[in-house]
Amino acid sequence: MNGPVPQNEKAAAAQTAPVKQGFIDVFLSGSKKGINIWLHALLPGVVFGYCFTQILTVTGIMTFIGNICAPIMAIFGLPGEAMACFVASFFSLAGACASAAALAAQGVMNAAQATILLPMLICVGSVLQFTGRMLAVADVPSKKYWVNCVIALICSVISGLAMRVIV
Amino acid sequence: MKEAQTKPNSLKVGIGGYLWLLLAILAFSGIFMNMKGPLNVLDFNCWVGQFGKIVDAAAPGFMGKGGTGVSNGFLQALSIAPGVFMAVTFMTLVEHYRGLAAAQKLLSPLLRPLLGISGACGLSLISNLQSSDTSAALAKSALDSGLITPRDRDILITTEFIGAALIGRLFSNGAVLFPYLVVSPGVIMLVVLVAKFIGGNLMRLYIRFEAKNTPKEEVAV
Numbered sequence: 001m002n003g004p005v006p007q008n009e010k011a012a013a014a015q016t017a018p019v020k021q022g023f024i025d026v027f028l029s030g031s032k033k034g035i036n037i038w039l040h041a042l043l044p045g046v047v048f049g050y051c052f053t054q055i056l057t058v059t060g061i062m063t064f065i066g067n068i069c070a071p072i073m074a075i076f077g078l079p080g081e082a083m084a085c086f087v088a089s090f091f092s093l094a095g096a097c098a099s100a101a102a103l104a105a106q107g108v109m110n111a112a113q114a115t116i117l118l119p120m121l122i123c124v125g126s127v128l129q130f131t132g133r134m135l136a137v138a139d140v141p142s143k144k145y146w147v148n149c150v151i152a153l154i155c156s157v158i159s160g161l162a163m164r165v166i167v
Numbered sequence: 168m169k170e171a172q173t174k175p176n177s178l179k180v181g182i183g184g185y186l187w188l189l190l191a192i193l194a195f196s197g198i199f200m201n202m203k204g205p206l207n208v209l210d211f212n213c214w215v216g217q218f219g220k221i222v223d224a225a226a227p228g229f230m231g232k233g234g235t236g237v238s239n240g241f242l243q244a245l246s247i248a249p250g251v252f253m254a255v256t257f258m259t260l261v262e263h264y265r266g267l268a269a270a271q272k273l274l275s276p277l278l279r280p281l282l283g284i285s286g287a288c289g290l291s292l293i294s295n296l297q298s299s300d301t302s303a304a305l306a307k308s309a310l311d312s313g314l315i316t317p318r319d320r321d322i323l324i325t326t327e328f329i330g331a332a333l334i335g336r337l338f339s340n341g342a343v344l345f346p347y348l349v350v351s352p353g354v355i356m357l358v359v360l361v362a363k364f365i366g367g368n369l370m371r372l373y374i375r376f377e378a379k380n381t382p383k384e385e386v387a388v
């Protein structure tokens with residue numbers, strides 16, 4: 001029963017055993033992951049966000065949104081134009097952040113306002129995608145989907161107010 | 168994975184794991200950001216460094232002034248690339264040397280008082296910092312194996328749903344706003360983490376409210 005292990009079984013065990021990685025190997029594999037994330041997650045979001053903001057700015061829609069939403073966003077000390085980023089965040093966090101960066105680059109928002117906006121965007125970031133990717137996967141009853149979205153919105157408001165105090 | 172989940176407290180975390188966790192907290196907290204001397208090496212921004220100036224009296228970097236549209240966005244993305252590379256590399260190291268496992272071990276006993284859920288939710292909650300999909304799958308698997316109740320699952324998923332994959336998305340999607348931040352990314356992370364726990368407790372309240380307003384016969388069914 002406990003006789004010598006056949007050679008092919010030894011080889012199979014060696015193949016399935018986890019390979020111990022050294023510090024440099026882990027560092028390099030992390031860097032590769034970072035480059036992949038930058039290239040495949042951040043860059044497409046930047047293309048979307050800056051293109052979206054440019055279109056809204058040139059057509060005058062951004063000024064319109066700014067005027068309409070100014071009283072709401074003023075609660076957080078933000079310009080009305082930040083509402084466009086906030087709404088975009090429900091669909092894509094990458095696009096929303098890039099859109100906010102474009103507004104900051106244009107001088108529509110200052111550094112403190114960009115700082116207040118970031119956690120607000122993260123709280124509601126891509127919730128429409130996550131409804132399918134998280135709530136459905138975890139078998140959350142569909143009647144609780146809207147509750148989760150409302151709670152995300154409330155948390156976003158809370159984080160904005162907290163950041164206003166911190167900044 | 169399943170074994171780790173069924174025995175959440177059997178995860179072996181050595182002193183190294185706790186040291187890596189401490190290093191991660193210090194590096195992203197910004198405590199050492201303006202520190203002069205060798206202690207500055209404990210700050211994340213010290214590792215990333217900054218671009219040189221193209222001409223004297225110019226701002227560091229190659230962004231220029233007055234850029235618009237996707238062209239400006241591309242230069243912005245390029246200028247934050249080193250920060251993204253370094254953040255992901257560092258988090259890979261923290262994960263490899265069991266820093267996140269240490270965080271899980273520290274967090275599990277706190278889940279009952281903080282969220283009213285079982286400590287078995289710890290693995291899913293920690294994995295949520297890096298991946299939304301993995302955390303949802305782990306929550307489902309914990310529910311299926313009877314480690315957590317549907318109530319635990321609802322509270323857990325709401326906590327995870329808000330600002331999902333926080334570390335990954337803050338240092339990739341959010342990194343584009345880093346040049347404008349007036350606080351360290353660690354502060355942003357902390358605010359979102361607190362918001363996540365508030366969200367979990369709001370779901371806890373909703374479940375209590377729902378149970379009160381549901382006729383008893385319906386609950387029995």
